[in-house]
Amino acid sequence: MATLTWVCHSERPLKVDELCHALAVEIGETDFDPENVPSVGALLDYCQGLITVDAEASTVRSIHHTVQEYLCSQQGLFHNPHSTLAETCLTYLTSRQVSNITSDSLSIPQSVPFLRYSARYWGTHTIKDFSDHAKTLALELLDKYEAHISAVSLLEQVVHPKRRGGLVLLPLFSGLHCASFFGIVELVTALMNTGGCDINQQDCTGNTPLGWSAIKGHEGVVKILLERQDIDPNSLNMDYRTPLGWAAANGHEGVVKLLLERENVDPNLQDLSHRTPLACAAVEGHEAVVKLLPERESVDPNFPEKTGNGPLGCAAIQGHEGVVKILLGRQDVDPNRPNEWGLTPLGCAACAGHEAVVKLLLERENVDPDRPNMNGNGPLGSAAIKGHEGVVKILLERQDVNPNRPNKWGTTPLGCAACEGHEAVVKLLLRQENVDPDRPDKNGNGALGLAAVKGHEGVVKILLERQDVDPNRPNKYDRTPLACAALKGHEGVVRLLLERESVDPNRPDIDGDAPLGCAAAEGHMGVVKVLLQRQDVDPNRPNKLGSTPLGCAALKGHEGVVTLLLEREDVDPNRPDIDGDGPLGCAAIEGHMGVVKILLQRQDVDPSRPNKDDRTPLLSAAAHGHEGVVRLLQQRRSVDPNRQDTHTGTTLPDTAGEGSQVVQRQQVPNSFEAPDVRARRQGMWDVWKSRVFSSKRKKA
Helix, strand or coil: HHHHHHHHCCCCEEHHHHHHHHHCCCCCCCCHHHHHCCHHHHHHHHHCCCCCCCCCCCCEEEEEEHHHHHHHHCCCCCCCCCHHHHHHHHHHCCCCCCCCCCCCCCCCCCCCCCCCHHHHHHHHHHHHHCCCCHHHHHHHHHHHHHHHHHHHHHHHHHCCCCCCCCHHHHHCCCHHHHHHHCCHHHHHHHHHHCCCCCCCCCCCCCHHHHHHHHHHHHHHHHHHCCCCCCHHHHHHHCCCCCCHHHHCCCCCCHHHHHHHCCCCCCCCCCCCCCCCCHHHHHCCCCCHHHHHHCCCCCCCCCCCCCCCHHHHHHHHCCCCCCHHHHHHCEEECCCCCCCCCHEEEHHHHHHCHHHHHHHHHHHCCCCCCCCCCCCCCHHHHHHHCCHHHHHHHHCCCHHHHHHHHCCCCCCHHHHHHHHCCCHHHHHHHHCCCCCCCCCCCCCCCCCCHHCCCCCCCCHHHHHHHHCCCCCCCCCCCCCCCCHHHHHHHHHHHHHHHHCCCCCEEEEECCCCCHHHHHHHHHHHHHHHHHHHCCCCCCCCCCCCCCCHHHCCCCHHCHHHHHHHHHHHCCCCCCCCCCCCCHHHHHHHHHHHHHHHHHHHCCCCCCCCCCCCCCCCHHHHHHHHHCHHHHHHHCCCCCCCCCCCCCCCCCCCCCCCCCCCCCCCHHHHHHHHHCCHHHHHCCCCCCHHHHHHHHHHHHHC
């Protein structure tokens, strides 16, 4: 029966060793006898199949929840179970074995496994069934509580991990703090009557006894403490929150009412987040407290928190419809107050997708439905970015909402939705007659371009069904949606765009790269393959640096792309760039052995083709110290190892010994390649131009 009492009435499931030690306690004894601890096997036998051990959690529970429900419903089965459990916990805590453990212990000894449960729940059982014996044991414990290990154990279980550093100051946590925490009026009264208690003493978390009772909502204890004239009702804990702030945040209406009856209670004191008690209640959605607090005339219903949200904004963000309704019923509440990001309560609710709150706010005549935030997005734009279809629908029904309102980047709500891939929102916006489906942002991207860049196939498909969407609209870099998708490697989007007959597959961007060149330079094999299936795609189209798609892929070392391009019969494997380097030369410069090997397998690739400075791929590889490439090139008999370039007169350095093909990098002059040549070769067009024009200015 003792075992079943614990299984049915404990505040949480007990672990096996906890239960065994609990059953070994002899109530009223000052010593704990470890020889009384039963084995778990004995417990299972005693209970004849009514309990079992949960192997995963190592806890003891009833064999089925219906068994426990039945046992608990039998009122005569257990005699005063909670007073028995309270007395057991208190006897354990006041025993010599537990009392001798110092409060500065870093860990609880394994010899007292029942300590954690006893420290945390003795008061919970006591308040449910208060007995005279429990009172005696509790006062004995609380008299020496500041130096007791159970105080450490209790705080470790109830204090947030970020605040546990203060436990080194544990002596500040007194018996009065503990009794207030549990809300046991009889113990609080007894401790205060003995004298010597500092009712305003702050513990290691900064909470006073009044603070703990307010946090937990113990009205009886709060009432007793407030009867003292010397009590400080505005004391701040480590979070700079007052007892009123805690009671409001936790929704303890009765405690809030008691505190507001004190004239010296400041209802506008802010915590670390700059939240007043009203804002705390609004954030948590406690309607009754929100109604109660403004009855005090000095309460400011618009006081902003750290991020600039007033109580209405706090409630709107969290979607607390009831709180929003209460606050909107007050004429002194500003419904358009922006936070530090420029979001009004409507903007906050729209951004979070709270449809009911949006409707409530729009019912207020003085609410601005189109007010932009600091990024220029109105509530419609904010909802579109997040994909909140319901909110978008509500806002589009308003005549005073501009569906084409651009943000500071020039992106409309449609562009925002397209960029984020919200298909349902895109469809809703396109149903509006006055929505411009092709309006560009500051980078020149329309909705189709934005969707193509991000690879949102569903949105691209929806937009391509519109005849008023230009699939070839270039952005400020002259990249069409096809080029954008190719550059990012979005194969599915590329396929969709190519299905539109009017799409130009060869249109170059500002650097002269067509979609195939963009994909080849980035190594997107899937996109290259799709584009090469088109007969109207020019595989040899050079960019402004004269590099063909094959040259771009060779320069970057994309072996798979090089292989794909060479499978096309009309690809020129030797076409030079503006420096005269063919694909082999580009690969040799960068030391891409795999690409060099692929190109050398072609009979129509000239391995000795010089560039404008008469440098062959072999000399280029040697100049950059790419020994592996040098070895590969020297294996071709047609390669002349003694060829001299006309730029520096350099030849391939003599080999170290017979048969040696290792090139020492330090033997090559540092001036082998001029800076402007290197800049052009790496595609740094702007760098090249600045060097050339700077040189010309110096000559002038």
